[in-house]
Amino acid sequence: MKQQEVGTIVGSSVHLTGTIKDSSDITIFGSIEGEILSDQRVIIEESAHVKGPINANEVVISGQVAGTISAKSRLELNPTGTIKGNVDTSELLIHAGAVFIGECSMPDKRAEGEKGEEFFETEEEGLKEKSTEAKKEQETEPSDLIFGRKDEEKDEDSDEERESEEIKAKEEESEKRKK
Amino acid sequence: MYYYIFEPAKTSYERSYIERIRDVAREVGIVSEMTQASPARSPEELAAMGIVKQYSTIVAVGDDSHINRVISQLMNLKPDFHYAVGIISTDSQSMLFEKWGFKKPEQACETLKFRKLSRFDLGLVEPNFYFLTSAKIECKKPTRVTLEVDHWRADAIIDRIEVSNNLYILVERFIKEPSLGKTAFNWLFGKSNLRADRSIFKAKIIRAVSDENLPIVVDKIVVGHTPCHIYRKPNALNIITKRDNISLEEDNQERNRNEYKEQK
Numbered sequence: 001m002k003q004q005e006v007g008t009i010v011g012s013s014v015h016l017t018g019t020i021k022d023s024s025d026i027t028i029f030g031s032i033e034g035e036i037l038s039d040q041r042v043i044i045e046e047s048a049h050v051k052g053p054i055n056a057n058e059v060v061i062s063g064q065v066a067g068t069i070s071a072k073s074r075l076e077l078n079p080t081g082t083i084k085g086n087v088d089t090s091e092l093l094i095h096a097g098a099v100f101i102g103e104c105s106m107p108d109k110r111a112e113g114e115k116g117e118e119f120f121e122t123e124e125e126g127l128k129e130k131s132t133e134a135k136k137e138q139e140t141e142p143s144d145l146i147f148g149r150k151d152e153e154k155d156e157d158s159d160e161e162r163e164s165e166e167i168k169a170k171e172e173e174s175e176k177r178k179k
Numbered sequence: 180m181y182y183y184i185f186e187p188a189k190t191s192y193e194r195s196y197i198e199r200i201r202d203v204a205r206e207v208g209i210v211s212e213m214t215q216a217s218p219a220r221s222p223e224e225l226a227a228m229g230i231v232k233q234y235s236t237i238v239a240v241g242d243d244s245h246i247n248r249v250i251s252q253l254m255n256l257k258p259d260f261h262y263a264v265g266i267i268s269t270d271s272q273s274m275l276f277e278k279w280g281f282k283k284p285e286q287a288c289e290t291l292k293f294r295k296l297s298r299f300d301l302g303l304v305e306p307n308f309y310f311l312t313s314a315k316i317e318c319k320k321p322t323r324v325t326l327e328v329d330h331w332r333a334d335a336i337i338d339r340i341e342v343s344n345n346l347y348i349l350v351e352r353f354i355k356e357p358s359l360g361k362t363a364f365n366w367l368f369g370k371s372n373l374r375a376d377r378s379i380f381k382a383k384i385i386r387a388v389s390d391e392n393l394p395i396v397v398d399k400i401v402v403g404h405t406p407c408h409i410y411r412k413p414n415a416l417n418i419i420t421k422r423d424n425i426s427l428e429e430d431n432q433e434r435n436r437n438e439y440k441e442q443k
Contacts, residue, residue: 011378013352018331
């Protein structure tokens with residue numbers, strides 16, 4: 001009779017197939033085969049088994065999930081949790097003991113403000129980029145050194161020239177005196 | 180004008196309370212006709228008579244079951260007509276008492292006179308029973324039930340299902356405590372060894388299917404059996420509600436309930 005907002009709870013004795021959609025929190029203790037959609041938070045408890053995609057603002061996983069997860073603001077994987085599937089989130093927290101088999105993609109938060117750090121869709125791409133950067137650095141490092149050496153050489157050359165000029169001047173003075 | 184349908188009083192306190200409502204309503208001038216249900220005239224018949232006489236405000240006075248029967252009849256006979264329904268709950272333990280319970284008949288009549296209308300959802304158990312409270316499916320032993328709801332379907336072994344008027348579904352399974360240590364501890368301290376596993380869903384239409392035909396009960400009245408559809412009728416009924424208070428509503432409800440119990 002009360003017309004207040006209560007989230008969806010799937011008990012441990014319930015097996016559900018289909019799409020669950022709720023504007024408030026969804027908590028799962030049982031098993032689900034299908035899609036889970038929430039505007040707020042999805043909590044997968046330890047006893048829960050989920051087969052299908054999850055789409056929510058925040059996702060907390062302590063049970064087993066097989067499917068893609070899209071968490072707009074945050075995804076937390078607790079020590080008892082398992083994810084088999086790809087993850088798309090802006091903040092990821094994995095506790096020790098958790099299992100994550102899949103790929104993770106994160107949006108480039110700092111791209112607009114700073115161009116300092118880059119985010120890659122996969123680890124391989126990131127590693128490739130890093131290795132190319134390192135190569136570039138290796139190539140650039142010697143040239144800097146050469147410039148350094150050249151400057152030093154230039155200084156040394158100028159000293160020698162001065163010395164030779166001084167010697168020449170002394171020799172000329174001594175010849176004049178002899179004359 | 181106002182047409183009253185009273186439930187027969189069960190206790191002496193209820194009888195005096197109803198008498199006081201009659202007197203105060205006459206004093207305030209919000210009475211056209213007063214009727215009382217009896218074995219000869221059911222609440223449904225009285226509600227039908229009120230419709231025939233073209234009353235637009237029908238007041239049901241009694242417990243949840245009586246109020247639901249009146250509402251159901253009104254909705255079945257003229258679902259599109261915008262009645263104003265007044266409710267005075269006389270059962271302090273009931274669900275409707277929270278919203279429509281009054282410690283004094285004067286308060287009840289003042290609320291009816293002020294006529295602040297709000298729209299409420301109703302539940303409908305197939306084929307034609309409307310309810311403002313909740314429908315229950317209870318089993319003596321754990322039973323497998325399938326709920327088919329909007330875009331999904333749930334299989335569960337249940338002890339009890341409760342469906343509210345706005346179609347919040349509460350599914351309960353009572354599990355015995357598996358640990359012997361905890362069982363002993365609970366026994367020593369007088370706690371229950373049954374742990375409730377609860378599920379809560381929201382829906383617009385539910386279809387409940389079970390191996391056995393389970394009864395669907397609304398306030399102790401069997402209104403149907405599984406397999407059966409339960410629908411939500413949003414904003415189906417205009418009901419006269421209490422005026423808003425500045426103080427906390429919950430505190431008032433609790434105080435009302437306690438004072439009513441003391442008086443009883």
